[in-house]
Amino acid sequence: MFVDAFARGIQVIRTFGPEREKQTLSDVAACAGISRASARRLLHTLLHLNYVHFDGRYFSLKPTILDLGYSYISSMAFGEFAVEAMHDLASRTNSSCSIGILEGYDVLYVARISVRRLTARVFPIGGRFPAHILAMGRPQLAALSDDALDKYLANAAIERFTPYTVVDRDELRRIIRADRERGWSVVKRELDEGVCAIGMPLKNKSGRVIAGLGLGLRPDRADDPAVIEEARVEIAKAVETINGLVRLRG
Amino acid sequence: MFVDAFARGIQVIRTFGPEREKQTLSDVAACAGISRASARRLLHTLLHLNYVHFDGRYFSLKPTILDLGYSYISSMAFGEFAVEAMHDLASRTNSSCSIGILEGYDVLYVARISVRRLTARVFPIGGRFPAHILAMGRPQLAALSDDALDKYLANAAIERFTPYTVVDRDELRRIIRADRERGWSVVKRELDEGVCAIGMPLKNKSGRVIAGLGLGLRPDRADDPAVIEEARVEIAKAVETINGLVRLRG
Incomplete structure (x- = not known):
């Protein structure tokens, strides 16, 4: 029943934080404890959904990620x-x-x-x-x-x-x-x-x-x-x- | 490259909102435009990760969902x-x-x-x-x-x-x-x-x-x-x- 890809995707979002504002693909993979290939696919998905920014080397969260918590705050x-x-x-x-x-x-x-x-x-x-x-x-x-x-x-x-x-x-x-x-x-x-x-x-x-x-x-x-x-x-x-x-x- | 299960999972989170604070499995599936089986697996994953509450009939987001936006706020x-x-x-x-x-x-x-x-x-x-x-x-x-x-x-x-x-x-x-x-x-x-x-x-x-x-x-x-x-x-x-x-x- 458990959807691993979804859980790993959430884990990728949570790797970002005060000391990890900008991360390379390798940073994310290491911090989330997943393979580079998996991190690449999940970050690509977040990029496509407009939740992360990529400057060619570093990934960072975009403010649109607040939409997820906002579902709760507004409800x-x-x-x-x-x-x-x-x-x-x-x-x-x-x-x-x-x-x-x-x-x-x-x-x-x-x-x-x-x-x-x-x-x-x-x-x-x-x-x-x-x-x-x-x-x-x-x-x-x-x-x-x-x-x-x-x-x-x-x-x-x-x-x-x-x-x-x-x-x-x-x-x-x-x-x-x-x-x-x-x-x-x-x-x-x-x-x-x-x-x-x-x-x-x-x-x-x-x-x-x-x-x-x-x-x-x-x-x-x-x-x-x-x-x-x-x-x-x-x-x-x-x-x-x-x-x-x-x-x-x- | 795109991870469908992750994107659908995010879509499930976003179905909750001011008018949709508590939803049945069917509500979520209909609103996210996905099958009931898929909605069930994704909600089960969110339940397991402690992001949603289930009272036997209705699902609702838990405040822990703020962790996702908090990654951004704090970074x-x-x-x-x-x-x-x-x-x-x-x-x-x-x-x-x-x-x-x-x-x-x-x-x-x-x-x-x-x-x-x-x-x-x-x-x-x-x-x-x-x-x-x-x-x-x-x-x-x-x-x-x-x-x-x-x-x-x-x-x-x-x-x-x-x-x-x-x-x-x-x-x-x-x-x-x-x-x-x-x-x-x-x-x-x-x-x-x-x-x-x-x-x-x-x-x-x-x-x-x-x-x-x-x-x-x-x-x-x-x-x-x-x-x-x-x-x-x-x-x-x-x-x-x-x-x-x-x-x-x-």
Whole structure:
């Protein structure tokens, strides 16, 4: 049932990245772990379909490749009304906000409204970080069954990003279970010393958690309980709007 | 040389979209114009690679599909420093800005910093609009040879979006040539009555135009020459920063 040629073609697309922006045929074949003949046919197909550029020596992706991810972005359950609610939230709080979806051990950014630069870190759509280190990831872990959460904690790569990163698995379990009780999460300086955020779960019509909404907190004010409470109230309004629209959508 | 199975697989991904978020096997086969057996094998492959979800009846894309476009976003020549310059521009002007790349008759949005909601229109990454109607598209058309511009104007679908849309091809040619002389473009209310923007070209190391940077203008102030001049000065600074960093990048 499995179509090898299709899987290898996808693998070829994925060989391109920050350090591999332009590649020769041999680069692609080596990185994808396929023969030169196979790489040549797949790159030729991508060239023909207008997804890659070839300058005679180097292949590079063309922006048309975004059409593939765009099929997802434009068909997202949240759709345009989530973007509106996110704009309102960002403008009320003058902070960036993001929607991310738990996929395996990562949260993938699927929408972001960015209001100013708090940090040198960039969070592009399609980017991913470990779920337990994101304010929009923890509420999704909190929604897992105890067994699934234990499995996550036992198998996730728990890396130290900053001196503030919680790397103790029992401590993480305790934090995530407490977040489950109160319905929201705060992550302070664990991914980047300049990044603090508050997060809440987004639900589908059946009430199942399907994503997380995160709102940036100014790191210099993130220890003030009044600031957290204000952010909690604001993000809760946005969550209510988005969940309400998801329910309405039929 | 052409790998049919790979091309059909890409076609299957592209059948998903705003009106086709969830599809049965038959929907996919019909929309992609392929046999049910072929659609079944390709969907099975996507399922196995974790790019689609199947609930027993309907297939839908998973956010992991963004990995494919992400290869491009993360390998973009502009990279993170363009995002920084865009953040600075957006924060100095309190306006949204975007980078878009001319591909055929469209400009594709590859980066966007959105500071507040000026319009009901949403401009997601990977979205596309006709080049001649975008402030970041016209500078790219202006960089074409006279022959290539004539070919564009002769063949592009020139659609009326608002009462302000310029649909006369000779008038468009005159506007774009004047933009070529002065080095920037303004588009007022032609795509959407609530959208005005100013645009300038971005160049690679060899000085070739490779993208456009657009900056939103408040529609209620877009007819004031002082407002346009202020926006022109601000966008020029950002273009200089980005072009300088692209040159430095080696």
